[in-house]
Amino acid sequence: MEDESYKNLSTSHLLGSVPAVVTEEKGTPRYEAPSANMQTFPPNSNGGGSNGQGYQTVGSTPEGFEQQSPNGWNGVFSISSYAPYFNVDTDIVANRLMSSFYPIGGDFFSKIDANPDLYGLVWISTTLVFVLASLGNCATYLSQKHTDKSASWSFDVGxxxxxxxxxxxxxxxVPLAFYFLLRYLGSNASLVPLWCMWGYSLFIFVLSSFLLLIPVELLRWMIILAAGIDSALFVSSNLKSYIEGNDLTIVLVASFFLQLALAIFIKVWFFP
Structure with a gap:
């Protein structure tokens, strides 16, 4: 009897009691935890600097990162498109400058086949512009003082x-015109090697311009004709090896006389 009375006592207030399990009713919304957004921490290329990117979401592209095309060309107005054509060191440029003095070799395109550059084109042509402008004025000054020492002289900006x-x-x-001409005649020509070769062909005129300061007219003509013939033979002989297998004699003759005409123009206009 006593045992049954103890069983009827309430035990909910006792320590260690376990509350009854309450079952959810149907239709009651359940709470769902938000899905985790996986994030990765890429290596910081700035050496741990504070300006680097902290992290990025998986599958996203880092800000400021641009995928380059396979051939490295990023557009006409992108500097990175032209960077490979200026990737040359001093030894390479010096070797190509020395090659431009040999008119009969005809192996210039084989030397630049792996890495034709535009550095020589820009540097040599710009140097030649300043050399012709300065030495041309100096030559007119020497000629004028040689004939009349009392005459006044002024620098000709023209x-x-x-x-x-x-x-x-x-x-x-000129290289652009020869490129289209060769392509029209069926030759597999490339524009950058042509620009490279013609740029280095002008280097001999930079050196000969200093000799043209000698106030002896006959000697001036001998110097400029020798430089022009050397440069013209360099261009035509290399074009011959470049278009080997095609009967394009007219192209070689045209390149020879154009180069010689440039030499005569330099003498007549800047060193009269």
């Missing part, structure tokens, strides 16, 4: 415009 328009125009337009 020499700068003439040198820039003639040199830059020649070294850009």
């Amino acid at each position: 020499y700068v415009n003439a040198a820039a328009s003639s040199v830059y125009g020649y070294v850009i337009v």
Whole structure:
């Protein structure tokens, strides 16, 4: 009897009691934890600097990262597109400058096949512009003082415009014209090697311009004709090896006389 009375006592107030399990009613909304957004921490290329990116979401592209095309060309107005053509060191440029003095070799394109550059084109043509403008004025000064020491002399700024328009125009337009001509005649020509070769062909005119300061007219003509023939043979002999297998004699003759005409123009206009 006593045992049954103890069983009827309430035990909910006792310590250690376990509350009854309450079952959810149907239709009651359940709480769902939000799905985790996986994040990765890429290596910081800035050496741990505070300006680097902290983290990024998986599958997203880092800010400021641009995928380059396989051939490295990112557009006409992108500097990175032209960077490979200026990736040359001093030894390579010096070797190509020395090669431009050998008119009969015809192996210039084989030397630049792996890495044709535009550095020589820009550097040599710009140097030639300043050399012609300065030495041309110096030559007219020496000639004028040789005939009349009391005559006044002034620097002719027009020499700068003439040198820039003639040199830059020649070294850009002439290789471009030969590129389209060779492509039209069926040759597999490339524009950058042609620009590279024509740019280095002008280096001999930079050196010969200093010799043209000698106030002896016959000697001046001998110097400029020798430089022009050397440069013309360099261009035509290399074009011959470049278009080997095609009967394009007219192209070689045209390149020879154009180069010689440039030499005569330099003498007549800047060193009269």
